[in-house]
Amino acid sequence: MSGLTKSSIARKVVMALSGFFLVFFLAQHFTINFTSVIAPDTFNEWSHFMGYNPLVQYILQPILIAGVIIHFVMGFVLELQNNRARGVKYVKFKGSANASWVSRNMIISGLVVLAFLALHFYDFWVHEMAYKYIEFKPQDPTRYHAETVEKFAPMWRTVIYVVSFVLLALHLWHGFASAFQSMGVNNKYTPSIKAFTKVFAVVIPLGFVFIALYHHFNPLTH
Amino acid sequence: MVDYDLNGVEEDMSFLEMLDVLNEELVAKGEEPVEFDHDCREGICGTCSLMINGQPHGPDSRITVCQLHMRSFNDGDSIVIEPFRAKAFPVIKDLIVDRTAFDRIQQAGGYISVNTSGRPVDANAIPIEKDMADKSFNAATCIGCGACVAACKNASAMLFTSAKVSQFALLPQGQVEAAERVQNMVRQMDLEGFGNCTNTGACEVECPKGISLENIARMNREYLSASVKG
Structure with missing residues (x-):
């Protein structure tokens, strides 16, 4: 990691590249999740594939976990360094006059998303690991849809998920476009790129909100 | 932070002229003037450097402090003036920083x-x-x-x-x-x-x-x- 943190621009590039990777993952995650609403059988099929395919399990999953860790650790490093760069704070600082709240508070939206990830990992990833590697239960390609819908039965969990997705939207609103700037992309295509990132930042998290609410209000009847 | 009450500020005064008036009053009273950076007073040299009400060079856009006029403020306003703050810009004295x-x-x-x-x-x-x-x-x-x-x-x-x-x-x-x-x-x-x-x-x-x-x-x-x- 020391090589990655040696210059301020290198640190930003690490944030941008890991961010791009996580954005790509998010789009893939959303695509699979959306099938839980429109095609439960497809959701079961794809979830089973993701859960048992060796390439996904032993190569892509560790890369994803590394991507998440690199992104938030580097986020903390940047925040601490940036804090130190102004030892004595202003008595009056009108940040809202020249920059959006979202861009100035990425650490807040990021921390909420990180806390959400802890819950999300507990809800699904830890459950999967226990199912496969601790309890050694047999493969069941039909269980995923029912398990997912049941997770959204409690109101508290649905509310936490919805609030977290809103903060994720705020994080993406600044972060996705910002990653292009960090990578040196600022040209005649920038207005179009920004428009795409803003649409992505709203549509994908709202889609996740829709899925959570849909399953909460449409419980399975046994 | 030190509070100063200043009367007789004209709206056509530049911000730095207002500080000149303040310093003349302080000197007349036998007090230390407030140190601040300035040079060309026409927005070219980049010497003036004040954080005014939480914004560098004050509330107006595309100008330096020396081009800011008191008509940008209301009569009776309290104005918070600070030096530019950064670890890499240590304060030399009052409002002057080392750039x-x-x-x-x-x-x-x-x-x-x-x-x-x-x-x-x-x-x-x-x-x-x-x-x-x-x-x-x-x-x-x-x-x-x-x-x-x-x-x-x-x-x-x-x-x-x-x-x-x-x-x-x-x-x-x-x-x-x-x-x-x-x-x-x-x-x-x-x-x-x-x-x-x-x-x-x-x-x-x-x-x-x-x-x-x-x-x-x-x-x-x-x-x-x-x-x-x-």
Whole structure:
């Protein structure tokens, strides 16, 4: 990691590249999740594939976990360094006059998303690991849809998920476009790129909100 | 923080003239005047450097403190004046900060080497596209006042450094030392203790010369390209 943190621009590039990777993952995650609403059988099929395919399990999953860790650790490093760069704070600082709240508070939206990830990992990833590697239960390609819908039965969990997705939207609103700037992309295509990132930042998290609410209000009847 | 009550401030006074009036009153009363930086008083030199009500160079855009007038405030307003605050800009006294960190960044690479003996080629003999010349000139209009650092929540000096990198990177004369320049200037910028850029865009908004964020993206490209090529 020391090589990655040696210059301020290198640190930003690490944030941008890991961010791009996580954005790509998010789009893939959303695509699979959306099938839980429109095609439960497809959701079961794809979830089973993701859960048992060796390439996904032993190569892509560790890369994803590394991507998440690199992104938030580097986020903390940047925040601490940036804090130190102004030892004595202003008595009056009108940040809202020249920059959006979202861009100035990425650490807040990021921390909420990180806390959400802890819950999300507990809800699904830890459950999967226990199912496969601790309890050694047999493969069941039909269980995923029912398990997912049941997770959204409690109101508290649905509310936490919805609030977290809103903060994720705020994080993406600044972060996705910002990653292009960090990578040196600022040209005649920038207005179009920004428009795409803003649409992505709203549509994908709202889609996740829709899925959570849909399953909460449409419980399975046994 | 010290509170001063000041009467007789005219709306046509510049902000620095208002401080002159304050200091004349303080001197007349036998008190120490408030130290502040100023020089040309016409927005060119980049010497004046005040944080006024939480914004560098005050509430108006595209101007320096010396171009700010008291008509931008209301009668009876309390105005909070602070020095630019950053670890790399230590306060010398009152409202004066040491901005020699910018000089050291410049010295690290903000120049081109030209032979001055023999048969130097006239710079005007090298044709340069109008678009490139304009972009280079716009970057070169940076007066190094430090408002970008003051406005940035991270006290980052990326806009200043990128302007100084860009003004050469866009011209053929700057290509010879391009890779070395960007690496040395970024290294010096980091050594000075400025923060990291998080692309909030506050620097661009507060810059009295309107230096664009495009310059930061260009510097990032130059730096990445120089690092990859080794």
